[in-house]
Amino acid sequence: xxxxxxxxxxxxxxxxxxxxxxxxxxxxxxxxxxxxxxxxxxxxxxxxxxxxxxxxxxxxxxxxxxxxxxxxxxxxxxxxxxxxxxxxxxxxxxxxxxxxxxxxxxxxxxxxxxxxxxxxxxxxxxxxxxxxxxxxxxxxxxxxxxxxxxxxxxxxxxxxxxxxxxxxxxxxxxxxxxxxxxxxxxxxxxxxxxxxxxxxxxxxxxxxxxxxxxxxxxxxxxxxxxxxxxxxxxxxxxxxxxxxxxxxxxxxxxxxxxxxxxxxxxxxxxxxxxxxxxxxxxxxxxxxxxxxxx
Amino acid sequence: xxxxxxxxxxxxxxxxxxxxxxxxxxxxxxxxxxxxxxxxxxxxxxxxxxxxxxxxxxxxxxxxxxxxxxxxxxxxxxxxxxxxxxxxxxxxxxxxxxxxxxxxxxxxxxxxxxxxxxxxxxxxxxxxxxxxxxxxxxxxxxxxxxxxxxxxxxxxxxxxxxxxxxxxxxxxxxxxxxxxxxxxxxxxxxxxxxxxxxxxxxxxxxxxxxxxxxxxxxxxxxxxxxxxxxxxxxxxxxxxxxxxxxxxxxxxxxxxxxxxxxxxxxxxxxxxxxxxxxxxxxxxxxxxxxxxxx
Numbered sequence: 001x002x003x004x005x006x007x008x009x010x011x012x013x014x015x016x017x018x019x020x021x022x023x024x025x026x027x028x029x030x031x032x033x034x035x036x037x038x039x040x041x042x043x044x045x046x047x048x049x050x051x052x053x054x055x056x057x058x059x060x061x062x063x064x065x066x067x068x069x070x071x072x073x074x075x076x077x078x079x080x081x082x083x084x085x086x087x088x089x090x091x092x093x094x095x096x097x098x099x100x101x102x103x104x105x106x107x108x109x110x111x112x113x114x115x116x117x118x119x120x121x122x123x124x125x126x127x128x129x130x131x132x133x134x135x136x137x138x139x140x141x142x143x144x145x146x147x148x149x150x151x152x153x154x155x156x157x158x159x160x161x162x163x164x165x166x167x168x169x170x171x172x173x174x175x176x177x178x179x180x181x182x183x184x185x186x187x188x189x190x191x192x193x194x195x196x197x198x199x200x201x202x203x204x205x206x207x208x209x210x211x212x213x214x215x216x217x218x219x220x221x222x223x224x225x226x227x228x229x230x231x232x233x234x235x236x237x238x239x240x241x242x243x244x245x246x247x248x249x250x251x252x253x254x255x256x257x258x259x260x261x262x263x264x265x266x267x268x269x270x271x272x273x274x275x276x277x278x279x280x281x282x283x284x285x286x287x288x289x290x291x292x293x294x
Numbered sequence: 295x296x297x298x299x300x301x302x303x304x305x306x307x308x309x310x311x312x313x314x315x316x317x318x319x320x321x322x323x324x325x326x327x328x329x330x331x332x333x334x335x336x337x338x339x340x341x342x343x344x345x346x347x348x349x350x351x352x353x354x355x356x357x358x359x360x361x362x363x364x365x366x367x368x369x370x371x372x373x374x375x376x377x378x379x380x381x382x383x384x385x386x387x388x389x390x391x392x393x394x395x396x397x398x399x400x401x402x403x404x405x406x407x408x409x410x411x412x413x414x415x416x417x418x419x420x421x422x423x424x425x426x427x428x429x430x431x432x433x434x435x436x437x438x439x440x441x442x443x444x445x446x447x448x449x450x451x452x453x454x455x456x457x458x459x460x461x462x463x464x465x466x467x468x469x470x471x472x473x474x475x476x477x478x479x480x481x482x483x484x485x486x487x488x489x490x491x492x493x494x495x496x497x498x499x500x501x502x503x504x505x506x507x508x509x510x511x512x513x514x515x516x517x518x519x520x521x522x523x524x525x526x527x528x529x530x531x532x533x534x535x536x537x538x539x540x541x542x543x544x545x546x547x548x549x550x551x552x553x554x555x556x557x558x559x560x561x562x563x564x565x566x567x568x569x570x571x572x573x574x575x576x577x578x579x580x581x582x583x584x585x586x587x588x
């Protein structure tokens with residue numbers, strides 16, 4: 001497929017391009033598409049398991065579609081390195097919009113040990129942006145540092161909470177709250193909303209707090225309006241700094257020699273060599289090489 | 295503090311060394327300690343939020359102490375980059391063993407944007423190993439790809455599940471099950487145990503399934519016995535391969551120039567340059583440098 005086909009919104013071309021992004025073979029294509037991006041609003045939706053993120057994303061899509069906008073959804077599951085694909089396949093089939101031509105849904109699971117899912121996801125948003133979608137939503141399954149990183153790459157980060165979850169889940173929230181542009185208390189018809197609001201007020205977060213009941217659509221139009229009000233340009237440099245670093249990291253990792261790694265691991269496991277010395281030598285060789293080139 | 299002080303089990307020296315490990319300034323110390331490690335059994339305990347991991351770790355500690363063994367506990371929270379310290383502080387105070395001189399508890403939160411928590415945690419296990427602890431338990435809060443990585447670095451990986459959790463949590467399990475040496479169904483006095491057992495049987499995982507009720511200690515001695523039966527040498531080379539790669543990755547990341555990153559991010563945010571080209575140029579310069587040195 002060509003960049004022109006992707007830009008024209010051709011579904012088959014887009015799906016093939018998305019597969020190339022996932023297998024990290026789309027560098028040239030993305031470089032060609034980059035000048036034609038920057039129009040879509042990229043929204044990350046993350047939060048605790050069971051918070052109703054999928055339902056909320058479906059409802060946001062419904063409101064955006066009613067306003068005549070097209071929507072791309074990327075469902076990301078960093079915690080399922082092996083079987084995530086199947087689960088996210090279910091996610092797609094369960095969506096109310098999977099037969100709407102104005103909605104494109106794509107799942108992404110961890111693409112293997114090299115990491116870089118945040119980068120791959122950001123590339124995918126760029127692809128959907130270039131394909132002309134007005135709103136691109138990145139929805140994460142699960143919760144963890146990866147989700148924080150993925151959320152940081154969206155222009156607007158929405159963190160979804162629910163009243164009355166256990167202490168463990170409350171603990172998990174902590175890292176996410178600081179990256180939120182908007183906090184959503186979903187399932188706001190449940191007990192414990194007031195308490196959660198008070199807890200959030202104690203945290204003195206900069207983000208506004210909105211309440212929704214995703215299952216019946218309450219508060220979703222207001223949420224979309226609030227998303228649109230976030231000043232996305234303010235943190236653009238910060239986002240690119242993070243994203244470029246991740247991109248370089250991904251590429252540098254590819255330079256590590258597997259042969260060297262196998263040999264060194266065997267030696268260290270037999271305790272013939274000390275791992276810190278082994279790594280030091282490897283990196284010094286690299287530093288020497290860098291000096292030589294200047 | 296010196297390597298000898300750490301090895302003697304001096305608490306103050308150990309705490310200071312742990313801080314150095316956390317701030318990634320302990321390379322020389324760890325290299326010196328490495329020949330004196332390999333004696334401790336390193337166990338990773340991970341699983342879904344609310345599964346009762348902390349209680350289970352407390353109970354494992356109790357059984358080990360009763361057998362006359364010393365225990366080091368490292369509580370890791372990769373999902374709380376900002377406020378994790380405080381939460382894990384609570385974790386330490388809540389432990390039944392925090393005044394037992396045969397138990398050392400240390401918390402670790404994400405050490406900032408450069409990642410590498412798995413490496414830092416592995417270094418911490420090495421430190422406690424060198425300090426003479428018989429059993430070193432790495433307990434993760436939260437769940438995600440980071441937890442999988444942290445768990446992979448332990449000699450024995452225990453994954454804790456509970457009956458009757460929501461679909462989201464079931465989805466999260468998926469990635470963790472494959473790295474488990476032992477699967478534990480905790481809260482096994484609850485409804486839904488049979489169903490969870492059947493689900494696990496369908497998955498055809500290699501790991502044995504044990505049942506515990508951590509709150510009253512049921513099954514915990516059996517769990518510790520099962521942990522001791524895992525043939526830890528079998529995967530030693532694989533673990534070191536993963537760990538060395540992570541160590542190299544951490545060091546390579548340190549070579550990225552912040553000045554370059556700031557400048558490039560500003561240019562890309564203004565859309566003066568294309569990020570793919572920018573990264574390509576950076577990495578090619580590095581590759582050239584490498585070639586020159588050969």
